[in-house]
Amino acid sequence: MSDFNRGYARTIPADRADMSVDAGLRSFMLGVYNKVALGLVLSAGLAYLTGAYPPVRDLMFRVTADGRLAGFTLIGMIVAFAPLVVLLMSGFALRNPSPRSASALYWTIVTLIGASLGVVVLVYTGASIGTTFLITATAFGALSLVGYTTKKDLTGFGSFLIMGVFGLIIASLVNMFLHLPSIAFIVNVLGVLIFSGLVAYDTQRLKMTYYQLGGDQAAMGVATSYGALSLYINFINLFQFLLSMLGSRR
Secondary structure, eight states: OGGGTSSHHHHSOTTSOOGGGOHHHHHHHHHHHHHHHHHHHHHHHHHHHHHHOHHHHHHHEEEOTTSOEEEEOHHHHHHHHHHHHHHHHHHHHOSSOOHHHHHHHHHHHHHHHHHHTHHHHHHBOHHHHHHHHHHHHHHHHHHHHHHHHOOSOOHHHHHHHHHHHHHHHHHHHHHHHHOOHHHHHHHHHHHHHHHHHHHHHHHHHHHHHHHHHTTOHHHHHHHHHHHHHHHHHHHHHHHHHHHHHHOOBO
């Protein structure tokens, strides 16, 4: 997995790729975006199933008599933390991934995250979820276009953003105990900024990865799945931070 995430900027300058004349790159990126789109559709379906269909909902969440979220069941907690566990384990288990194993990892993560997003259906109104999703999709498209077309090397910028993600995780964990609205607001704002930047950074990283792989179809199959996973996770995080800021609670 790491083979497709690091090192490209040292061998291929960001201004080398002229997307306007490279049909292969466009085809590669289209494959990534299609996979992201299908992942989002699956996630939306699973979120509705786990958040609105009582037999499944009650397996994962504890709800009040009027249908509001009261907490997670044991199964719900396992599903919520499973994506992180799977990602960590894959870093050790998939040293030399094949296109099939990389695709299996992608759909496993998408399924787990989609199932856990039932909490969004329980907490926020349908109108605010739909509006925020459209805002996120618009921002995602614009930011990805920036990363796709810019000639500026975003490597250093991306490294800074990745460090920011760890800071967000620490701040979020601390605020789980403090419950301070001011910290929550700061985390949401920084989360929007950081994952917005990561959308552009990961898009450029994928562009450079395509050139680095030099037409190796098996390697590009792996890169498509890993690239889709990066962009999917960025989209979901951006959506959740925006929803925390803009969404109307039930």
